[in-house]
Amino acid sequence: MDYPGNLIVVAAPSGAGKSSLVKALMELDAKVQPSVSHTTRDPRGQEKHGREYFFASQSEFDAMVAADAFVEWAEVHGNRYGTSKKAIEERMAQGADVILEIDFQGAIQIKQIFANAVLIFILPPSWEELRSRLERRGEDAPDVIELRLANAAIEMAQAHKFDFVIINELFDRAVFDMKTIVHAQRLKFAAQRRARADTFKSLNIA
Ligand SMILES: Nc1nc2c(ncn2[C@@H]2O[C@H](COP(=O)(O)OP(=O)(O)O)[C@@H](O)[C@H]2O)c(=O)[nH]1
Numbered sequence: 001m002d003y004p005g006n007l008i009v010v011a012a013p014s015g016a017g018k019s020s021l022v023k024a025l026m027e028l029d030a031k032v033q034p035s036v037s038h039t040t041r042d043p044r045g046q047e048k049h050g051r052e053y054f055f056a057s058q059s060e061f062d063a064m065v066a067a068d069a070f071v072e073w074a075e076v077h078g079n080r081y082g083t084s085k086k087a088i089e090e091r092m093a094q095g096a097d098v099i100l101e102i103d104f105q106g107a108i109q110i111k112q113i114f115a116n117a118v119l120i121f122i123l124p125p126s127w128e129e130l131r132s133r134l135e136r137r138g139e140d141a142p143d144v145i146e147l148r149l150a151n152a153a154i155e156m157a158q159a160h161k162f163d164f165v166i167i168n169e170l171f172d173r174a175v176f177d178m179k180t181i182v183h184a185q186r187l188k189f190a191a192q193r194r195a196r197a198d199t200f201k202s203l204n205i206a
C-alpha cells in the first residue's frame with residue numbers, strides 16, 4: 001500500500017495530553033487530518049458521534065470485526081477501540097498526513113502494516129501530574145481514573161518501541177516537538193518517493 005500521505009501515530013497513557021496536543025497540531029498544520037476511531041465506550045460530556053469517535057454498540061463493533069473493516073483494533077481500559085480502513089485510506093490517498101490517537105497495541109499493529117508510519121509516544125512529566133491532569137479533566141469517575149493510572153505503568157513500559165518520545169511538560173514546547181517530527185518525516189518521505197520515481201524512470205518502469 002503506497003499513498004502520497006503519511007501516517008502519524010500518537011500514543012500515551014490516559015491524561016498525558018495526547019488529544020490536546022493532536023488538536024493543537026492540527027490547528028497549526030492543515031495537512032494533518034484526524035482518523036476517527038470506532039469505540040464501544042460511552043461518549044463523554046462534550047463528545048460528538050463522528051467527531052471524537054464513532055460510538056458503536058458491541059454488536060456493531062462485532063459486525064465490523066467480522067467484515068474485516070478495521071486496520072487494527074484493541075481492547076483498552078475495558079472497552080474496544082478500532083481504526084477503520086475507511087478512516088485512513090481515503091485521506092491518505094488524497095495526500096493528507098493522517099494522525100491516529102491510539103493505544104500502544106494498535107500502534108504496533110499499524111507499524112507492521114505501514115512500515116513508514118511514524119510512532120510518537122507522549123509521556124507526562126510525573127505520576128503526580130498524570131493523576132492531577134486526569135482529575136482536573138473531570139470526565140472520568142474515580143474508579144475509571146484508578147484503572148487508567150494502573151494501566152499507565154504497562155503502557156509506559158512500551159515507550160521504547162516508538163520512534164520518538166515527547167515529554168508533555170510545557171504544552172507549547174511539546175506541540176513544537178510534534179510539529180518538528182511531522183515536518184521532518186514529510187521531507188524524508190517526499191525525498192524517498194522522488195528517488196524511487198527517478199529510479200523507475202531511469203529503468204523505464206512505469
Ligand atoms: N488500538 C486503538 N486504540 C485506540 C483507538 N482509539 C482510541 N484508542 C486508545 O484508547 C485509549 C482510551 O481512549 P479514551 O477512552 O478516548 O481515553 P483518553 O485517552 O483518556 O482520552 C487511549 O489510549 C486511546 O489512544 C483505536 O482506534 N485503536
Ligand SMILES: Nc1ncnc2c1ncn2[C@@H]1O[C@H](COP(=O)(O)OP(=O)(O)O)[C@@H](O)[C@H]1O
Nearest residue numbers: 014015016017018019020133137168169170171
Ligand atoms: N502540558 C500540559 N500542562 C498542563 N495540563 C495539560 C497539558 N497537556 C494537557 N493538559 C491537560 O490535561 C488533561 C488531559 O489531557 P488530554 O489531552 O485529555 O489527555 P489524553 O488525550 O492523553 O487522555 C486535560 O485537562 C488537558 O487540558
